[in-house]
Amino acid sequence: MKNRIDSCFEQLKANNEKALITFITAGDPDMETTEKLVLEMFDKGADIIELGVPFSDPIAEGKTIQLASQRSLKGGTTLDKIFDVVKSLRTKTDKPLLLMMYVNTIFKYGTERFFKNCAEYQIDGVIVPDLPFEERDEIQPTADKYGVYNINLVSPTSADRVSMIAAESKGFLYVVSSLGVTGTRSDITTDFDKLLAPMKDFDVPCCIGFGISSPELAEKMSAFCDGVIVGSAIVNRVAEGGKDSVPAVGEFVAALKEPLR
Amino acid sequence: MGKVGRYGEYGGQYVPETVMNAVHELEAAYDKYKDDPDFIAELKALYRDYAGRPSMLYYADKMTKDLGGAKIYIKREDLNHTGSHKLNNVLGQILLAKRMGKKRIIAETGAGQHGVATATACALFGLECEVYMGAEDCKRQSLNVYRMNLLGAKVTPVASGTSTLKDAINEAMRDWCSNIDTTFYCIGSVMGPHPYPAMVRDFQKIISEEIKDQLREREGKLPDCVVACVGGGSNAMGAFYNFIEDKSVRLVGAEAAGRGIDTPDTAATMALGTPGIFHGMKSIFLQDEYGQIAPVYSISAGLDYPGVGPEHTYLRDTGRAEYVPVTDEEAVCAFEYLSKTEGIIPAIESSHAVAAALKIAPEMGKDQILVINLSGRGDKDVYSIARYRGVDLVEE
Numbered sequence: 001m002k003n004r005i006d007s008c009f010e011q012l013k014a015n016n017e018k019a020l021i022t023f024i025t026a027g028d029p030d031m032e033t034t035e036k037l038v039l040e041m042f043d044k045g046a047d048i049i050e051l052g053v054p055f056s057d058p059i060a061e062g063k064t065i066q067l068a069s070q071r072s073l074k075g076g077t078t079l080d081k082i083f084d085v086v087k088s089l090r091t092k093t094d095k096p097l098l099l100m101m102y103v104n105t106i107f108k109y110g111t112e113r114f115f116k117n118c119a120e121y122q123i124d125g126v127i128v129p130d131l132p133f134e135e136r137d138e139i140q141p142t143a144d145k146y147g148v149y150n151i152n153l154v155s156p157t158s159a160d161r162v163s164m165i166a167a168e169s170k171g172f173l174y175v176v177s178s179l180g181v182t183g184t185r186s187d188i189t190t191d192f193d194k195l196l197a198p199m200k201d202f203d204v205p206c207c208i209g210f211g212i213s214s215p216e217l218a219e220k221m222s223a224f225c226d227g228v229i230v231g232s233a234i235v236n237r238v239a240e241g242g243k244d245s246v247p248a249v250g251e252f253v254a255a256l257k258e259p260l261r
Numbered sequence: 262m263g264k265v266g267r268y269g270e271y272g273g274q275y276v277p278e279t280v281m282n283a284v285h286e287l288e289a290a291y292d293k294y295k296d297d298p299d300f301i302a303e304l305k306a307l308y309r310d311y312a313g314r315p316s317m318l319y320y321a322d323k324m325t326k327d328l329g330g331a332k333i334y335i336k337r338e339d340l341n342h343t344g345s346h347k348l349n350n351v352l353g354q355i356l357l358a359k360r361m362g363k364k365r366i367i368a369e370t371g372a373g374q375h376g377v378a379t380a381t382a383c384a385l386f387g388l389e390c391e392v393y394m395g396a397e398d399c400k401r402q403s404l405n406v407y408r409m410n411l412l413g414a415k416v417t418p419v420a421s422g423t424s425t426l427k428d429a430i431n432e433a434m435r436d437w438c439s440n441i442d443t444t445f446y447c448i449g450s451v452m453g454p455h456p457y458p459a460m461v462r463d464f465q466k467i468i469s470e471e472i473k474d475q476l477r478e479r480e481g482k483l484p485d486c487v488v489a490c491v492g493g494g495s496n497a498m499g500a501f502y503n504f505i506e507d508k509s510v511r512l513v514g515a516e517a518a519g520r521g522i523d524t525p526d527t528a529a530t531m532a533l534g535t536p537g538i539f540h541g542m543k544s545i546f547l548q549d550e551y552g553q554i555a556p557v558y559s560i561s562a563g564l565d566y567p568g569v570g571p572e573h574t575y576l577r578d579t580g581r582a583e584y585v586p587v588t589d590e591e592a593v594c595a596f597e598y599l600s601k602t603e604g605i606i607p608a609i610e611s612s613h614a615v616a617a618a619l620k621i622a623p624e625m626g627k628d629q630i631l632v633i634n635l636s637g638r639g640d641k642d643v644y645s646i647a648r649y650r651g652v653d654l655v656e657e
């Protein structure tokens with residue numbers, strides 16, 4: 001079966017659109033709301049959704065997602081409960097779903113068991129920010145076996161590493177917008193033309209994430225790539241509205257998608 | 262599997278892409294300078310003239326007679342400048358940072374000893390210094406916070422998670438990702454991504470080099486047993502390293518059991534931990550079935566860590582070293598024992614090693630030698646020990 005991420009980018013290319021990838025922390029404020037938020041975001045224009053698997057010590061996250069992870073864990077979220085919500089979501093949507101998580105969650109669960117479940121519950125890919133390219137064998141053979149994409153990341157410091165990483169990337173390349181951790185930024189000034197110059201030799205879409213906080217910044221970033229990833233700005237709205245955040249998140253997602261069409 | 266920095270299956274470089282080039286740059290710089298005669302000469306001069314090395318190997322006659330077993334020697338890392346073994350590593354890393362052209366140093370600290378050592382070296386070399394410390398530890402070790410401020414460092418309390426050492430490391434790693442161009446992360450233990458576990462060990466192995474030389478001179482032989490406390494494991498790694506090939510030397514690490522390994526209030530990673538990947542390394546960690554890192558507890562802020570350096574895990578798995586849990590109560594009793602018996606007030610961290618030695622020495626022969634690595638001095642702990650004993654110390 002073709003990976004949904006590939007189908008998604010083919011479709012977007014045909015429509016001359018850029019991808020909007022959105023992130024929420026699963027289980028924040030609860031699983032029921034997570035399911036509603038996913039469906040609402042897809043409905044309002046999200047093309048791909050990342051579900052954050054909360055980790056006790058998320059070293060790549062800024063304050064917003066740290067707090068969301070804490071709220072979620074406090075509410076009793078576990079990986080198994082996230083698989084349950086994905087199972088339920090798959091009866092309602094066929095759009096790409098990814099898990100963003102830390103490598104220890106996969107390792108402790110059992111790499112084989114984890115990817116077998118991903119295949120069964122139709123998770124299309126994983127993003128693991130603390131698993132660099134050199135350590136990818138920790139999960140890559142098992143992910144490949146089950147047809148789940150391990151989405152690679154590059155950052156402004158990657159420089160000569162971009163080609164090496166792009167050459168083995170599937171789905172899309174996650175381009176970290178700027179130095180630092182996740183969280184909203186008022187502007188992003190990275191020289192993407194230079195950073196992503198090697199990408200002309202590779203047929204893998206690039207999506208920029210970390211710090212994209214507004215439709216204006218989404219539009220600015222989209223000029224350099226095939227899609228944008230928005231996390232903390234959405235999670236802030238979930239934090240404000242809690243169970244009642246669904247309409248506000250939907251509205252924001254629609255506004256983010258607008259300049260990408 | 263990643264090829265570099267492995268101890269069996271443990272170790273590795275599990276860090277975000279943003280810091281990978283910096284980790285490689287550090288690896289290259291360390292490989293270049295570790296055998297460089299100028300680098301070694303500068304470090305040796307600092308060890309001698311600034312840190313006060315070699316540290317003394319003291320024969321604890323009263324303790325030996327009292328316990329009635331092995332001859333007990335105490336390696337006096339507590340007499341090292343800044344009051345612990347931590348400076349050995351920091352001087353090495355700061356010299357490296359200087360050669361790499363880094364202007365800003367960050368560090369994490371638990372008890373504050375590594376933070377104080379880092380602040381000290383930064384004062385000496387005129388470098389900007391920021392130390393991350395758990396908010397809870399800032400309270401427990403307010404004296405060290407003030408010392409770091411005196412030395413010109415900025416201390417940033419970390420209130421996330423359990424507000425202890427692991428959270429300080431999380432925050433230091435976040436800072437490192439944000440300021441990678443200018444900033445050198447001076448990790449205080451044999452943990453984190455390669456090359457840190459190897460580099461910190463190499464800067465600490467002078468402890469076992471000196472023990473070996475000093476005992477050869479005094480006794481004409483190797484020790485039979487070396488005991489050291491283990492949090493992340495830097496003083497233990499330093500005290501063990503040059504004896505690993507000498508199979509007759511028993512190597513014992515004392516870890517913090519807190520209120521006991523049968524309670525949730527513990528930091529006994531070796532007794533209760535399971536394999537995991539965290540803070541840049543594969544090793545063993547205290548965690549739940551879903552890999553969430555457990556909140557840990559010990560009276561000792563310096564041993565209050567839910568993991569252990571990868572080389573220690575390897576030494577344990579291969580049977581070369583053994584690790585024993587020591588409770589708060591045992592450590593406090595050992596703190597008091599050494600103070601009264603030998604007139605040496607040990608750090609509460611090092612008191613865990615003393616407590617283990619109190620059990621091991623009586624079972625050894627009188628012709629045998631046990632060395633305790635006394636990693637630090639206990640002045641910083643007097644308040645918390647008084648509190649533990651129900652004594653309220655108030656200064657007017």
